[in-house]
Amino acid sequence: MQKLGDFKLPHFFNYPPYFTLQPVKDTRQKQVQLWKELILDYCRTQKIFVIGLEDDFPLFSNSAIERSLSHEARDIFLSGLVSDGRAEWMDKGHKKCLILWLRIQDWADCILRFVKDNGLEDSVMTVEEIRSGIESRGTELHGMDRTVLMRALRMLEQKGKLAMFKGSSADDEGVKFSA
Amino acid sequence: MRRRPGIGGLQTAAATRDQYRLVGENVARIKTDLMKEQLATFRSQLEDFARKHKNDIRKNPTFRSQFHEMCAKVGVDPLASNKGFWAELLGIGDFYYELGVQIVDICLATRSLNGGLINLQELCNLLCQKRKAARESVTEDDCLRAISKLKVLGSGFEVISVGKKKLVRSVPTELNKDHNEILDMAQGQGYVTVEEVKRRLSWSSGRAIDALETLLEEGLAMIDDGHKDGKRRYWFPCVSFVTTS
Numbered sequence: 001m002q003k004l005g006d007f008k009l010p011h012f013f014n015y016p017p018y019f020t021l022q023p024v025k026d027t028r029q030k031q032v033q034l035w036k037e038l039i040l041d042y043c044r045t046q047k048i049f050v051i052g053l054e055d056d057f058p059l060f061s062n063s064a065i066e067r068s069l070s071h072e073a074r075d076i077f078l079s080g081l082v083s084d085g086r087a088e089w090m091d092k093g094h095k096k097c098l099i100l101w102l103r104i105q106d107w108a109d110c111i112l113r114f115v116k117d118n119g120l121e122d123s124v125m126t127v128e129e130i131r132s133g134i135e136s137r138g139t140e141l142h143g144m145d146r147t148v149l150m151r152a153l154r155m156l157e158q159k160g161k162l163a164m165f166k167g168s169s170a171d172d173e174g175v176k177f178s179a
Numbered sequence: 180m181r182r183r184p185g186i187g188g189l190q191t192a193a194a195t196r197d198q199y200r201l202v203g204e205n206v207a208r209i210k211t212d213l214m215k216e217q218l219a220t221f222r223s224q225l226e227d228f229a230r231k232h233k234n235d236i237r238k239n240p241t242f243r244s245q246f247h248e249m250c251a252k253v254g255v256d257p258l259a260s261n262k263g264f265w266a267e268l269l270g271i272g273d274f275y276y277e278l279g280v281q282i283v284d285i286c287l288a289t290r291s292l293n294g295g296l297i298n299l300q301e302l303c304n305l306l307c308q309k310r311k312a313a314r315e316s317v318t319e320d321d322c323l324r325a326i327s328k329l330k331v332l333g334s335g336f337e338v339i340s341v342g343k344k345k346l347v348r349s350v351p352t353e354l355n356k357d358h359n360e361i362l363d364m365a366q367g368q369g370y371v372t373v374e375e376v377k378r379r380l381s382w383s384s385g386r387a388i389d390a391l392e393t394l395l396e397e398g399l400a401m402i403d404d405g406h407k408d409g410k411r412r413y414w415f416p417c418v419s420f421v422t423t424s
Contacts, residue, residue, distance in 0.1 A: 011421065012292075016370075017401035017414040027398050030291040067405040 004058050007045055010038060013059075019067035021076065035077040040086060044101040049145035050090070051078065051097045098147065102140070107152035110140055112161065115177050127153070127173045221253075237274070240318040247324070278317065278325035281309055286336075286349035294398030295350030296417035299323075299338065302347055319345070342366055346417055352397050357382075357390040362399075362415060369419030370403065370412040 003009060012018045012034050022028040042048070042059055051057050053074050061068030069077075078097045081087035085103065090096040102110065111130070115121060118135050129135070131149060136142045141149075153175060156162050163176045235242045285305050289297055303319050310317060326347060329336040335351045342363040348354075354362075360380055365371050376387040391413050394400040403412040414420075 015414070015416075015420055016405055016412070017403040020402055020404045022401055024396055024398060026291060027294075027401060066407070067403075 004042070005046070007042055010034070013038070013062060014065055016065050016067050019062070019065075019069055019073070021070070021073050032077060032080045036080050036084065036086070039077065039081065039099070040101050043099045047143055049099055049148060051099060053078070053095055053097070098145070100148070104148070104151050104155055107144070107148060108155045111152055111156060114139055114141055121177055124174055124176045126167065127175065130175070225250075225253075238316075240316050240321060244318065244320045247320075275321070275325045275328055278306070278321060279329050281306055282322065282325055282347075283329065283336075283349075285309065286347065290349065291398070293416040293420065294400075295348065295352065296399055297347050297349070298417060299345040299347055301421065322347075341418070344418065350397075352399070357386065358394055358399075361390055361394065362418060365413075365415045366418045370414040372410045372412055374410065 018031060018034070022031050039051070039059060043051070053071065060074060075094055078087055078089075078094075081099065082089060082097070086100050088098045088100065090098050114130075114136060120135070125133070125135075127146070127149065130141055131144055131146065132142065153162065153164060157164055160178065162178055165174050165176070166172075167174050229236065229246075232242070232246070236246050237243075282302065285302060286295065286297060289305070299319055299322060303317060303322050306317050306322065323338060323345075326336050326338055335349070337348045339346050339348055339354065339359075341359055344366060346362070361371060361376060364376065364379060371391075373384070373387050373391065376382060376391070377384060380387075382390075391400065394415070395402065395413070399417060400413045400415055403414055406412060
């Protein structure tokens with residue numbers, strides 16, 4: 001079994017035709033499905049939030065069998081994730097894709113759990129602290145994408161679970177959790 | 180004076196016939212009784228044997244297939260009925276029905292990957308993985324038996340031979356001789372190209388392309404345009420895609 005770092009690749013990754021878009025509908029559906037699952041799985045384990053279509057993303061080519069995905073194939077697989085609500089295009093040209101292996105709602109739940117587990121109700125934290133502070137170490141929040149984090153926080157803010165305020169500099173925003 | 184046929188003569192003849200018949204019936208009865216007795220002995224012996232080796236039959240696939248062979252030789256089918264004494268004795272009927280259900284399960288689960296045609300060997304591997312908890316090993320022979328039982332459902336489960344390999348078909352696709360020859364050819368490297376088909380089988384372009392297109396539409400083949408020689412390859416998951424390691 002081939003591995004990428006500590007990630008175990010599925011069997012189909014070594015089967016050349018999966019790197020060519022299949023013309024028959026049923027076969028194509030299955031192909032897209034397998035790729036979507038693989039991309040999500042990989043991003044989740046490797047904590048990857050953004051995939052650039054032109055980048056050397058490790059899943060887009062397999063040197064062992066000398067195959068790589070065409071631009072069209074990459075676009076189709078990621079668009080599949082977008083229509084499932086598991087990804088979003090970051091630009092109109094489909095050059096960068098934000099992968100939501102957890103939906104924004106799930107991230108929001110994650111944050112609430114984190115607040116509860118650490119007794120942070122009524123405390124203040126900066127956004128940076130949530131992403132890279134000692135408290136979040138070992139949780140899913142650690143090292144998460146800033147855009148995704150901000151959107152989850154805004155969602156919570158709308159629900160009245162916290163309040164956000166600007167710090168002294170622009171990139172230093174604070175959060176006050178409510179009980 | 181010539182003696183005319185009398186009633187006495189006729190009576191004697193009839194009496195003789197009766198005597199013969201009686202003797203004959205006796206002989207036949209003795210023979211049947213003997214036969215019945217032998218059969219009963221045989222049956223009880225077979226039962227004894229089955230009872231004694233119940234565990235071996237259930238657990239040891241080689242032993243099981245030998246047992247089946249023996250039963251087939253004497254004209255007994257332990258799978259014929261689930262209600263028979265074999266089922267009570269061995270639960271062997273259940274074993275194959277269970278296997279049958281699991282085979283259907285696997286065939287359905289892998290259908291979108293292989294188009295409903297699966298290598299018997301791979302089916303067997305998947306079956307063993309699935310049954311890991313049961314810890315009764317399963318051979319290809321068992322799979323074949325279970326599949327033969329599935330036929331009564333009329334669901335089109337069938338085992339076809341392609342070259343040396345056996346494939347299990349779970350979709351009603353009719354494969355003609357051309358398709359079989361291509362599958363046979365693909366077993367070597369897992370794929371074929373139009374040129375190879377034309378060359379090796381001496382077919383016209385039309386015939387080769389037509390057969391390959393059908394296989395593609397049935398979901399039995401997948402195309403691969405990624406090789407550097409630029410020639411389209413047709414891969415056949417049923418003979419080359421391994422989901423078990």
